[in-house]
Amino acid sequence: MDIKTLCLGLLSLNEACGYDLKKKFESLFKHFFAAGYGSIYPALADLAEAGLVDCREVPQNGRPARKVYSITESGRKHFQDALNSANPTHKLRSDFLVMMYFADQLDNDRLQLLLNSRVSAFGGVTAHIKNITDSWPSDSPAGARFVAGFGEAMAKAATQYIEENRHILKGHSQDQAKGQPRIRHTDLSQANHQPAATIEERV
Amino acid sequence: MDIKTLCLGLLSLNEACGYDLKKKFESLFKHFFAAGYGSIYPALADLAEAGLVDCREVPQNGRPARKVYSITESGRKHFQDALNSANPTHKLRSDFLVMMYFADQLDNDRLQLLLNSRVSAFGGVTAHIKNITDSWPSDSPAGARFVAGFGEAMAKAATQYIEENRHILKGHSQDQAKGQPRIRHTDLSQANHQPAATIEERV
DNA sequence: AAGAGCATGTAACCTGTTACATGATTAT
DNA sequence: ATAATCATGTAACAGGTTACATGCTCTT
Structure with missing residues (x-):
């Protein structure tokens, strides 16, 4: 789902x-979808050009006019179609996990720092979600509560996993020689998939 | 962290x-980092050009020669630097959660289907991770075990959250009129941030 | 006085995705 | 026979990020 569609979705709830949309992205969707002005403004222009939204300009004192977008019937239909189309994705991209994978090439101070700041980042997510949901009325939409709860649950599980398993990771101590790996790795991909021509894969 | 760096990291363990790298991405990193041939081959070419890896061609019968890349000292240093640079990211991008946010614009069958296939996708992740880790020796690197365990923990937590909370989501039944939202939404962003010029924000 | 917030956008860039192109070998 | 695996890559495209450009008002 691209940002255009998501903007359209938000506009299906309120003009x-x-x-405004940027703020909504940063409150409601912060933990699972990112968008900056550089994507939102062009998206709105495209939507308007395609007739999926209408634009009404509200002049203001000393600021650029607010361009208030509201969804059209055509836009609403378009969004329904998007909601009914194929298998939605759910993708994680984590440099943090990449680094953890290479933990034994990290020195121990750095490793502990990375773990601590990740835990604290998850704490930030939890705090952020709590912060926004606290102001919600009790009859707020189920979908909003579901995705907020999902974020909380993930942050909690991740934090717990890190705290319970960080002990298995050991970076090397800083005073040792640098630049040379001291541990030979087992090849973790499937055993013996290498043609005979390839030599010296290690144990 | 870009794919180039990650390739370099894998090459720091084994030529x-x-x-081969594609396969490693798909076994080890599948749950948190994606990469296709269209990124990997250009990445390797760039790394070679930058002198961070050496390339040795191994001719084969009836196939293109294997281009076996091995990391250079310069490459190893470069990778260490990457590991020691700023705050690694950890980003989720989920169309699934977007759709759940808009659950009440989904018809109920579709909603249940989405929830079921997401649960089953997480089951697939768990199976995949179990599958790869089962073949690992007991002294496999801690980093690899940590990231695999992380993936399992997240899949488990997500599945549990969905099963325990799906009941709060109700799509509309299919025989009702389409294209019109029947529920007026409360504006969930901060209360009263709208300038007076903006009208008719609802309760 | 300084900084945050309101409000718009563009343009160049970076990065990755998809589809295409080729073709023998091995397993089912 | 058919499909999967091995093995390389390119080229066009899509999509989003970052930096830039502007400027008033309200809060601290």
Whole structure:
């Protein structure tokens, strides 16, 4: 799902200007979808050009006019179609896990720092979600509560996993020689998939 | 962290050709980092050009020669630097959660299907991880075990969250009128941030 | 006085994805 | 026979990020 569609979705709930949408992205969707002005404004322009939204300009004193976008019937239909199309994705991209994979090439101070800041980042997610949900009325939409709860649950599980398993990771101590790996790795891909021509895969 | 760096990291453990790296991405990193041939081959070419890896061609019968890449000292240093640079990211991008946010615009059959296939996708992740880790020796690197365990923990937590909370989501039944939202949403962003010029934000 | 917030956007860039192109060998 | 595996890559495209450009008002 691209940002255009997501903007359209938000506009199916309330009319808004680009600035408003950015704030919604940063409150509601922060833990699973990112978007900056550089994507939102062009997206709104495209939506308007395609007739999926209408734009009404509200002049203001001393600021650029608010361009308030509201969804059209055509836009609503378009969004319904998007909701009914194929298998939605759910993708994690984590440099943190990459680094943890290479933990034994990290020195121990750095490793502990990375683990601590990841835990604290998850704490930030939890705090952020709590912060936004606290102001919600009790009849707030189920979908919103579900995705907020999902974020909390993930942050909690991740934190717990890290705290319970960080002890298995040991970076090397800083005073040892650098630049040389001291541990020979087992090849973790499937055993013996290498043609005979390839030599010296290690144990 | 870009794919180039990650390839370099894998090459810091074992020499490999592009095809091998792809397989490693798909076994070890599948749950948190994706990469296709279209990124890997150009990445390897760039690394070689930058002198961070050496390339040795191993001719084969009836196939293109294997281009086996091995890391250089310069490459190893470069990778260490990457591991020691700033705050690694950890980003989720989920169309699934987007759709759940808009659950009440989904019809109920579709909603249940989405939830079921997401649960089953997480089951697939768990199976995949179990599958690869089962073949690992008991002294396999701690980093590899940590990231595999992380993936399992997340899949488990996500599945549990979905099963325990799916009941709060109700799509509309299919025989009702389509294209019109029947529920007026409360604006979930901060209360009263709208300038007076903006009208008719709802309760 | 300084900084945050409101409000718009563009343009160049970076990065990765998808589809294409080729073709023998091995397992089912 | 058919499909999967091995093995290389390119080229066009899509999509999002970052930096830039502007400027008033309200809060601290």
